Amino acid sequence: MKQMIVHNEHNLMQMALLEEGKAVEFTAERTRERGLLGSFFKGRVVNVLPGMQAAFVDIGQKKNAFLYVDDVLHPHLEKQPKIKPSISELLRPGQEIIVQVLKEPVGSKGARVTTHYSLPGRWLVYMPVAGYVAVSKKIARESDRSRLKALGEQLCRDEEGLIIRTVSAEEQHEAIQTDLDTLRSQWLLIREKADSLPSPSLLHRDQSMIQRVIRDVYAPGSDEVITDSEAQAQVIRTLLEEICPGDEPRVRVHSGTESIFDAYGVQEQLNKDFARKVWLPGGGYIVIDHTEALTVIDVNTGKYTGSGGDSLEETVTETNMQAAVEIARLMRLRDIGGMIIVDFIDMEEAANRHEVAAALEQELRKDRTKAFVLGWTKLGLLELTRKKVREESTLPYVEACSSCHGTGKRYISPLH
Structure with a gap:
């Protein structure tokens, strides 16, 4: 059983994921300073550097983003040219381009971006121009892998690609189809914004920290979310009803005078586990x-x-x-x-x-x-x-x- 302990304080949200009472993940997010990872931008190429096989792209942040040649070539290795072309053959200064943040800015380095777009859902990851279907290696049974691979190939259109996630092992056609339709709509909206907005512009931001963790980790029937905010609890219940229809959301609100991290032993664990x-x-x-x-x-x-x-x-x-x-x-x-x-x-x-x-x-x-x-x-x-x-x-x-x-x-x- 997993527990997601969510602590809200001023404009900071912290979340600890517990497995059998032991902290295995910790993340924090300032509500006014959401991270860039997974976000889509309409950017403008500033510099093209053939010697580095890379380009710098203005996405409206303090530092220009770094775009490597491998992230410009086709996502499917089989469709890439045998001899890698120069980055100057693929991009030119002033060119407008849709990019997705692959790595957050760290220290003096700007974000790393890619044109290998992906939109994660509950059951699958949608890749609008990848041209292949893959199934999570963590799905052990070959019968499940074969079924999901065939289903993914059946659902794909044109150059679309899919990665079937581990949680889809026993999921049926309807749920996966609904997830795919939602992600297709998101991509269509991104393209429409890119056509109408100037560069640089933010086109799409990934979900909040707690939404991402629930989407990726929550297992209905056993896991639970505990928060110290009633308003947030309502949001989480709504999210769980959407991604786990038919399952009663296991969401509780901590109401004691003691901090939620202290009440569930999270703070004590973090103090020990973050020491040298x-x-x-x-x-x-x-x-x-x-x-x-x-x-x-x-x-x-x-x-x-x-x-x-x-x-x-x-x-x-x-x-x-x-x-x-x-x-x-x-x-x-x-x-x-x-x-x-x-x-x-x-x-x-x-x-x-x-x-x-x-x-x-x-x-x-x-x-x-x-x-x-x-x-x-x-x-x-x-x-x-x-x-x-x-x-x-x-x-x-x-x-x-x-x-x-x-x-x-x-x-x-x-x-x-």
């Missing part, structure tokens, strides 16, 4: 450090000495197994993206290293954001990547120290 050092159930701990290029995670035995008969190898492997499970959860909770290096405690046996990597991969399958375990380096470090689409969840709520500027060290002159 996070303790493991058996007494070991992990340390998470961020650099400009990557995130480094170090695993230590700490207080864990194993049970009486355990060898050193068994003790180390058990600590690493606990760490693998916790690292996958923390990556998801803290929305850590980019390159990640994990320094597990050294294991002598290759079978144990394989077991630890397999455990991490298994836990990462629960993550809605794509992550890949690349393997062990010659130095015994485990390499992995996780798609980075926005700044890490901690960044809006932490501030660099004015003395050390976030390094943890302060220069002291030998002259004093």
Whole structure:
């Protein structure tokens, strides 16, 4: 069972997703400062840089957006030219173009945008010009995959493409058809706005944070949403009635004097899980450090000495197994993206290293954001990547120290 705990305070909305009482996702959104991810813009090409095979597009934000050549070519690899053309053959300065935000602006970098458009719904993702149908790999039964693939191909028109989502495994034709019709209407409206509005202009913004999470995660019959706002509860009930017709919405309003995050133990969990050092159930701990290029995670035995008969190898492997499970959860909770290096405690046996990597991969399958375990380096470090689409969840709520500027060290002159 999953619980979505939604806390509203002034113009800030925070949401924690709990699985069996444990926080696995956290996100926050200022109601007046919605993110750009997934939004559509009518933009104007400012610069075309053949040397970088990229262009910069004015979408009306502080920084121009970055458009790479691969995001201009046809979305279907089979329909792309064998030899990649120069970006200058595809775009020219001053050209108006519809783009969708693929990655949020981060630091000094503007948003990354694409022309591989996609509109997510409850049961499927609609891609108006992709030209192919795909089925989620998380749908295990081949009979379901074959049925949904055939249904998707039957429903598509012209160059349309679809990705059938995991939650559609047992869904029927009518629900998927309704979802597709809604998304088609959204795309038509985007095209109509693009024809009438000047550039740069916002054409379509993705749903709010809570709407996206409910759309992607909520399972009728078992999951529930708990909020501290009656008005928001009514909005959520209406949304659930639309996406889960026939199911009684499981929505509750927290009315106690205690903060909703305190009442459900969320705040205590976040305080522990967003710390630099996070303790493991058996007494070991992990340390998470961020650099400009990557995130480094170090695993230590700490207080864990194993049970009486355990060898050193068994003790180390058990600590690493606990760490693998916790690292996958923390990556998801803290929305850590980019390159990640994990320094597990050294294991002598290759079978144990394989077991630890397999455990991490298994836990990462629960993550809605794509992550890949690349393997062990010659130095015994485990390499992995996780798609980075926005700044890490901690960044809006932490501030660099004015003395050390976030390094943890302060220069002291030998002259004093």
